[in-house]
Amino acid sequence: MKRFECLQAIAPLVDQELFVTTAGGATAEWNALRPSDGNIQVKTLGLCSSIGLGLATALPKRKVFVFDGDGALWMNLGSLATIGLHRPKNLVHICWDNQQYESSGGEPTVATAGKIDFAGVARNAGIESAHTATTVDELKHAVQHALSHDGPHFIWARIEAGRAEAPPLKYDELENKYRFLRYVEETEGINILRVPMPASYQLK
Amino acid sequence: MGTVAGAQQIIAGLKEAGIDLVSSVPDINMLQLINLLYEDPAITHVPVGREEEGIGVCAGAHLGGRKPAMLMQNGGLLNSCNGLTTTALQFGMPILLLIYYAGDIGDNAFHMVGLVTEPVLQGLGIKYVVLRDPAKVKQEIAGAVTLANSSKRPVALLLTRAVL
Numbered sequence: 001m002k003r004f005e006c007l008q009a010i011a012p013l014v015d016q017e018l019f020v021t022t023a024g025g026a027t028a029e030w031n032a033l034r035p036s037d038g039n040i041q042v043k044t045l046g047l048c049s050s051i052g053l054g055l056a057t058a059l060p061k062r063k064v065f066v067f068d069g070d071g072a073l074w075m076n077l078g079s080l081a082t083i084g085l086h087r088p089k090n091l092v093h094i095c096w097d098n099q100q101y102e103s104s105g106g107e108p109t110v111a112t113a114g115k116i117d118f119a120g121v122a123r124n125a126g127i128e129s130a131h132t133a134t135t136v137d138e139l140k141h142a143v144q145h146a147l148s149h150d151g152p153h154f155i156w157a158r159i160e161a162g163r164a165e166a167p168p169l170k171y172d173e174l175e176n177k178y179r180f181l182r183y184v185e186e187t188e189g190i191n192i193l194r195v196p197m198p199a200s201y202q203l204k
Numbered sequence: 205m206g207t208v209a210g211a212q213q214i215i216a217g218l219k220e221a222g223i224d225l226v227s228s229v230p231d232i233n234m235l236q237l238i239n240l241l242y243e244d245p246a247i248t249h250v251p252v253g254r255e256e257e258g259i260g261v262c263a264g265a266h267l268g269g270r271k272p273a274m275l276m277q278n279g280g281l282l283n284s285c286n287g288l289t290t291t292a293l294q295f296g297m298p299i300l301l302l303i304y305y306a307g308d309i310g311d312n313a314f315h316m317v318g319l320v321t322e323p324v325l326q327g328l329g330i331k332y333v334v335l336r337d338p339a340k341v342k343q344e345i346a347g348a349v350t351l352a353n354s355s356k357r358p359v360a361l362l363l364t365r366a367v368l
Binding site: 020042044048053056062079173177 | 227257265266269290291294297353
């Protein structure tokens with residue numbers, strides 16, 4: 001299955017869910033299919049699962065999706081153990097495994113040899129809802145299950161390599177962050193960014 | 205191990221400054237502090253396995269509206285440099301870094317990590333204060349959090365044994 005077909009199947013299933021996406025093709029394709037200020041692209045390889053854990057912990061009533069890659073997850077495999085320890089009910093962690101560092105030129109990852117079972121690692125780290133998807137239908141069902149049940153959920157999506165045509169992101173990381181924060185403020189009814197009044201306002 | 209009084213003062217300072225989530229990796233000198241974090245209902249404690257994970261957790265917590273801090277040894281600061289640079293600094297995120305200063309004057313181990321700690325913080329462009337006076341702990345925590353929020357950057361407090 002192709003990643004883009006999977007993303008096309010997920011997009012109609014979601015509404016105000018938040019998406020933390022690893023740098024690379026998954027981000028561009030997802031933003032083309034589901035443009036939203038509730039999407040944030042991560043710049044640090046491997047850190048999207050940890051950022052997703054922090055976001056899911058901060059907003060326990062909101063579903064938080066993480067789009068990881070096999071190279072990125074290899075770099076931060078310990079994050080599965082940390083997620084298994086804290087067990088955020090609202091986290092849906094999808095690893096798009098194309099068996100290569102696609103953004104870096106296609107070099108092999110730990111997944112290339114076909115020996116690692118990411119879903120098995122997740123399950124044995126305490127994430128009981130760990131599923132493997134090799135068809136679009138399996139992926140869609142796993143996401144539907146994750147949306148309707150408490151997690152944490154991990155989905156190992158075994159995809160073909162290759163990127164779909166997708167335009168570059170419209171926003172750099174600062175604008176992406178501000179738009180994301182304002183979206184969280186509006187949809188959660190909270191205030192995150194405050195600009196203090198000038199000191200003279202404290203004089204009576 | 206630190207003292208209960210030192211740990212209580214730091215926790216009180218964090219709460220007064222609005223910190224409501226702390227991610228941590230332990231050090232023997234922060235034992236009391238971490239024990240208190242496990243017990244305190246007002247602060248969400250998120251232990252992690254490696255310090256850079258904690259920078260990610262703090263970044264995500266900030267995106268969700270929380271006021272995060274990362275508690276670690278200075279060896280963990282070295283483990284966190286890419287996350288600090290390409291997430292916390294590049295996106296402009298206020299994260300309080302509470303760093304035990306191993307290898308400081310009087311420390312009989314980890315002299316190399318002590319030697320590079322301040323130059324690394326300077327190289328990263330992260331403002332920091334070395335806490336040596338217990339009487340100034342709360343004031344310095346409040347100041348660091350104010351600066352982190354206004355500059356939208358990580359700010360570090362280096363914790364010596366005198367304040368723990």
